[in-house]
Amino acid sequence: LAYLGTGGNSETTTFGLDFDAERRAAPWGFIFTGRFNRAEDQGVLTAERYLLSGRAVRALSERWELFAGLGGEKDVFAGYDLLLTANVGATYKALLGPRHLLSFDGGLSYTDEDRIDPNPNVSFLGALLGLHYEFKITDSSSLTQQLLFTPNFDDSDDWRLRSETALTAAINSWLAVKLGYEIRYRNQPIGDADSTDTTSSASVVFSF
Numbered sequence: 001l002a003y004l005g006t007g008g009n010s011e012t013t014t015f016g017l018d019f020d021a022e023r024r025a026a027p028w029g030f031i032f033t034g035r036f037n038r039a040e041d042q043g044v045l046t047a048e049r050y051l052l053s054g055r056a057v058r059a060l061s062e063r064w065e066l067f068a069g070l071g072g073e074k075d076v077f078a079g080y081d082l083l084l085t086a087n088v089g090a091t092y093k094a095l096l097g098p099r100h101l102l103s104f105d106g107g108l109s110y111t112d113e114d115r116i117d118p119n120p121n122v123s124f125l126g127a128l129l130g131l132h133y134e135f136k137i138t139d140s141s142s143l144t145q146q147l148l149f150t151p152n153f154d155d156s157d158d159w160r161l162r163s164e165t166a167l168t169a170a171i172n173s174w175l176a177v178k179l180g181y182e183i184r185y186r187n188q189p190i191g192d193a194d195s196t197d198t199t200s201s202a203s204v205v206f207s208f
Contacts, residue, residue: 002203014039014047016201025059037199049075057091065091067107078197079190082114087128098136105130109150119191124154140170158188168205176205 002016019034035051053071060066067090073083089107105128112123131147144166152158163183170176182199189195 001206002201010041011043012039012041016203018203025057025065027059029057029059031055031057047077049073049077053085062096063093065093067091067105075197076116077193078184078186079119079193080113080115084112084114086110089128100136101132101134103132105132105148111150111152115190122158124152124158126150126152126154141168143167155188158186160187161185174207176207178203178205 001018002014004012004014006012015036015038017034017036019032021030021032023029023031031054033051033053035049037047037049038045039047051071051073053069053073055067055069058066066088068088069086071085073085074081075083087107087109089105091103091105093101093103095102107128109126109128110123111126112121114121127150129149129151131145133145135143137143144164146162146164148162150160161183162185164180165182166178166180168176168178178201180199180201180203182201184197186193186195
């Protein structure tokens with residue numbers, strides 16, 4: 001949960017909410033993620049993004065898993081009203097801890113993108129290549145890094161890259177503070193949109 005509000009000489013509000021739920025594969029599991037970010041400056045909307053995604057996981061061994069996922073995202077400032085994705089693939093866990101955890105994703109993806117007029121809608125088959133790394137600095141703090149690369153089989157220049165870096169420090173068993181930085185890059189941006197979007201966040205994290 002993140003919030004910033006100012007009044008007087010400047011009228012700005014920023015609100016962010018992230019939600020994650022995970023059931024570890026034993027042998028079946030799932031991962032659910034929700035994101036909501038909104039910002040206003042002098043009453044004018046300057047940022048708004050929604051994201052919902054889910055992934056089903058089937059463990060094959062200690063190191064190998066299969067996955068299938070669905071996701072939906074809206075970001076009119078980046079040029080699309082609705083972006084739907086579906087993917088299937090496998091995960092390999094290279095490092096199992098206890099301090100370092102590292103896994104790689106590989107698979108196929110399908111993207112259907114409803115773009116803001118006058119940009120034409122697109123849909124394509126592509127690949128999914130991902131990396132997830134976690135370094136447990138102490139028993140109560142950790143550094144995580146996620147990378148996701150999605151090439152387009154129909155247009156090799158239309159590839160996308162997403163990076164999420166976060167530092168989390170627990171205050172107790174259910175409360176923590178989190179600093180995050182996300183980069184979303186499109187090699188071919190939509191219309192006049194910039195190729196790179198970034199989000200910096202300082203949040204309070206509630207764990208249940």
